[in-house]
Amino acid sequence: MKYIKYLILGTVFGIVLTKAELISWFRIFEMFKFQAFHMYGVIGSAVVIGVIITRIIKATKMKSLSGDPIEMAPKTFSYPRYLIGGTIFGLGWALTGACPGPLFVQVGNGYLVMIVAIASGLFGTYVYGLVRNKLPH
């Protein structure tokens, strides 16, 4: 039962990604062509509110539901990892029109061929795991 809240949250996330057309290949193409504000509005407003929420969590030293301190580990900064890795993901994002979350929501929307994209994504993650020690981070 402790997992039911995650099922509900995931369901809300899947509904909002569908209803705001964030899982649409057309919307991603339009975003990278700067032909509409929609995607920037979604990500921008999520970040603005997210910044406020994160500041409040830190300022009030908010505790989690289980009473533990909320920790947000800072990410170790480096150029190659985020720039190269990010660029590779960006290439794939514009091809499939989906980041990892939307891939699953697309399947829920009945686009079953995206199971193949997910399988390919799993393989990509596996290959990264195999070669990561040879990559600049």
Next chain:
Amino acid sequence: MIEFISQPWPWYVAGPVIALVMFSLIYFGNSFGMSANFRNICSIMGAGKSCDFFDFDWKKQMWNLVFVVGTILGGVIASQFLMNNEVVAISDATIAELSSYGIENPGEGMLPKSIFSFESLLTAKGLIMIVLGGFLVGFGTRYAGGCTSGHAISGLSDLQPASLLAVIGFFIGGLAMTWLILPSVLTL
């Protein structure tokens, strides 16, 4: 109310809801990161036997896997019960441009059905967009340590320089693909 729900939701509804999903996950003692599930699923499938990157206790990530099941369920519920309009209202410029690449009825459905279908897996275009695209998403997100949820939403919300750099990378790749490469792929 029903009428509002069945319309496409505007950005100023979607953005705040996504921020609240992120907050809820943090409040439950976890974090918002979808691409981590690719690693989790690899581990479930036994990748830990051949690669130590996947040799961890994935059961501790069960909450995230349940979240993924929820997203699929959300997609089913939204598409079956909450939609009355199959057309994605993309801009006229986007419609004109995609039409020029031979895509019929741009905006009809969530994806161009002529490309994202099982039949097109037998074509170069389908292989590049579905299989290669999926591979790059899986490889790139793990290399970068996150995707849109982990870096663009959570990381930027925490003002992490690493996440800003990752998002810049997302756009370098996405813009290069959309402006320079995709026109050739779409007209294959």
